[in-house]
Amino acid sequence: MLLFPGKIIMDYSHAAGRVGSRFLAELKKSKRLLAIRCRTCNRVYIPPRLTCKTCFHNMEDWIELDGRGTLLTYTTVYYGEPVLDREAPTTYGIIRLDGADTGLVHFLNEVKQQDLRVGLRLEPVFKNERNGNILDIKYFRPIKSG
Amino acid sequence: MAEKSLEQVKISIRVEIPYLWTAGKYLARLYNEIKENERFVANKCPKCGRILFPPRIVCGRCHVRASDEWIELGPRGTVKDYTIVYYSMKDPSTGKPRPEPYPHAVIVLDGGGLIQHYLEETDPEKLRVGMRVEPVFKPKSERVGHPTDIRYFRTVEE
Amino acid sequence: MRERIAIVGVGQTYHKSKRPDVNDVEMINEAVNAALNDAQLHPKDIDAVVMGNIDFFEGRYLSDMWTVDGIGSYLKAGFKVHTGGTTGGTVANCGFFVAASGLFDVVLAVGYQKQDACDSRAALMTWSDPVWDRHIHKGAIGLHARRAALYMRASGAQEIHGAMVRVKEDKGACLNPYAHLKLNLTIEDVLNSPPLVYPLRRVHMCPTSCGACALVIATEKKAKKISRKPVWVKDWTEAHLEKAPVPGIGSPEEEVSINALETAATKLYRRNGITNPRKEIHLIEMYGPTSWSELQWLPELHICDLKDSWKLIEKGVTEIDGELPVNPSGGVVATNPIGASGTLRVAEAALQIRGDAGGHQVTREVDRALATAYGAGGWNVVVLLEKNL
Helix, strand or coil, X not given: CCEEEEEEEEEEEEECHHHHHHXXXXXXXXXXXXXXXXXXXXXXXXXXXXXXXXXXXXXXXEEEECCCEEEEEEEEECCCCCCCCCCCCEEEEEEEECXXXXXXXXXXXXXXXXXXXXXXXXXXXXXXCCCCCHHHEEEEEECCCC | CHHHHCXXXXXXXXXXXXXXXXXXXXXXXXXXHHHHHCCEEEEECCCCXXXXXXXXXXXXXXXXXXXXXXXXXXXXXEEEEEEEECCCCEECCCCEECCXXXXXXXXXXXXXXXXXXXXXXXXXXXXXXXXXXXXXXXXXXXXXXXXXXXXXXXXXXX | CCCCEEEEEEEECXXXXXXXXXXXXHHHHHHHHHHHHHHCCCHHHCCEXXXXXXXXXXXXXXXXXXXXXXXXXXXXXXXXXXXXXXXXXXXXXXXXXXXXXXXXXEEEEEEEEEHHHECHHHHHHHHCCCCCCHHHCCXXXXXXXXXXXXXXXXXXXXXXXXXXXXXXXXXXXXXXXXXXXXXXXXXXXXXXXXXXXCCEEHHHECCCCEEEEEEEEEEHHHHHHHCCCCEEXXXXXXXXXXXXXXXXXXXCHHHHCCHHHHHHHHHHHHHCCCCCHHHHCCXXXXXXXXXXXXXXXXXXXXXXXXXXXXXXXXXXXXXXXXXXXXXXXXXXXXXXXXXXXXXXXXXXXXXXXXXXXXXXXXXXXXCEEEEEEECCCCCEEEEEEECCC
C-alpha cells in the first residue's frame, strides 16, 4: 500500500468588500469601531455586513461604538494552530460591544484565568502598527476600575 | 460618490495544507512495478474486456469488479497526440510555475493503455503523431514508487 | 409526476476580472437583488434556495453558510451544489428539480465565482488525481487544445474558423452590457494572438471573471401570477463521463468527443419529440470554454455533422442575425465567472425567449432555446426552454 505525502499551496487575496473595507479602514486610521444598523428591525451588527439577516435590506446606517463591551462566553485553547498568529494557550471569547446586538469573537488577555467570568466588562487594546485587519485589535482586556 | 474614495481593503492569506493520499492496492502494484522492474502493468474488465490503465478495482462503465489477472504493457509506445505548452502555470503542489515551453504528449503503450507525459524531444519540427517513444526512468536508487519515477519519454528509432 | 415550472426572474452582476470593491456576499447580493427585482418579489416569497460555486477558488469552504446573508437564505430550505465547471448549470438544474418536486412554489438558484481571490488556474489543477497525474497536469487549457487539434484534423477546419467564432462571440459581448471581455477583435487580431497551447491562442480561451447570476423559478400556478412572460423549463438532462477525459486516466474515445453531451442531448430530444434539432431549436447558449468548443460540440448536439460545423460559421448561420444564433451574449469565452457561467447560459437563453436581451437580442423570433453547461469533471447539462407551455 503506497502513501503519497503532498501539499496544496495556494495564495489568496480576499476583498473585504464595501462594508468590511469601511470598518477595517476606520480601525486602521483611527482605532474607531464602526457598526451598521438595520432600519427596519434596528438590529446593530458588528462586524458590519451588507444585509440584515431577517429583513434583507442593504444597510447604510453606520454607528460608532466606543469599543467597550461585556463578555458573553469564553474558553481557553491549549494547542497551537498554524493559522493563528499567537502561541498556545490562548483565551478567546464572544463579546457584546455596548450598542451592538451581535457578538464579536476576539482574544482575551491581561486577565487571570480565575478572574474570567461571563459578564466581565472589557475594552479593546489596539496595535500601534495597524494594517487594516481585525487583528489590529490585539485583544480585549478587563476595563481597569477607576 | 463617497463610495469611490473608500479604501478597498484586501486580506492576503497563503493556504498551505499537507495531505496524505492513498494509492490503493491496484495503483500501488503499478508503482511498485515501475519502481522495481521498470514495467507498466494493468488489469482488465472481465465484461467489456477493455484494459484498465492505470489499474483499478472496478470498471466504471460495466460496474463489475476488475479481474485480478495482470498484464504487462509497453514499455514502448506511440505518440497519439502532443502539444507544446507556451505559458507557465503554477503547480499547486509547490506554489511555483514550471519552465516553458515544453512538449506534452499522450502515448498509447504497446498492448494498450494511455499515459500522458513529457517528451525529451523539444524541437517542434521533430515531433509528430505516430512517433515511437520509450520511457526514461530515474536510476533505481532514486525511484520511490511515484509517477515522477518516469522522467519523460524519448524518441526511439525502430 | 412533476410540476410544470418556469423561470420568472433573472439577474446578473456585471462581470470583471477583479472586484476589489465587494466581497463574495456583496457581489452575490447584486445578482440576487436584480433577479428579485425582475420577478417583483421579496426574499420572503422564496421558499427554497440552491446555490453553488467552486469552493477552492475563493479558498473558503462552506460557501453555502458564508453567503446566507447575501442570498437571503436565512432559515430557508436548500443546499449547495458543486460539479466543477458545470456548477452553474447544475445549480440551475437542481433549482428545477426542487421546484418541479412540488414541495416548494418559488425557488431561487444562484451561481457565483470570485476569481480575483487566487490563481484559479492553479486551483483548478487540484481536480487532477494527486496520486496519478497532478505532476503532469496542465489544467483546462491543455485538454481543450488537444481537443481542438483533434477536431481540426477530423473535420478539415482551419485556424481561421476558430478565429471567426471568436470574432462572432466578441461582437455579441460588445453588445452585452454585462459581458466581461469586449475586445473589438478582427480575424487578424485573433490569428496574431499569442499561442498558449497549440492551436489555442490567448483570446480563444475563456477569461477568469468575477460575477454572479440568479434565477427565480416558480411552479406553473405561481409563475402565471408572478410574470407576464414566464419562460417554461420544458426539460433538462444530465450525463456524466466515467472519469475526467484527461488521458492520464481515461480512454481514447472520450478525448475527441465529450459523448456525455451527446448522450444528454439525445435523451432530451427523444423525451420531447425533437427530431430535427437544426430547425426545431431556435437559439443555443452553449457553455464553450474556448472558441473551438462551438465547432466541436454543435455536432454533439445533432445540429450538424462534424465535418460541417465550421461551414455554419462561414455561412453566418450562428451569428446574432443568423438562422440559429449561438452565444449571442458573447458566451463563456467573453465572460466566465465559472460557478455562474452555466447559470448565465440559462439566464441568457431565457432573456432571448422573452425578447428582453437588449443590445444582443437576436434578430429571429425565439420560441425554443437550448442552454448547456460543461465541466472537465465530466458533467454535461442540457436545458430546454420554451416560450409557450
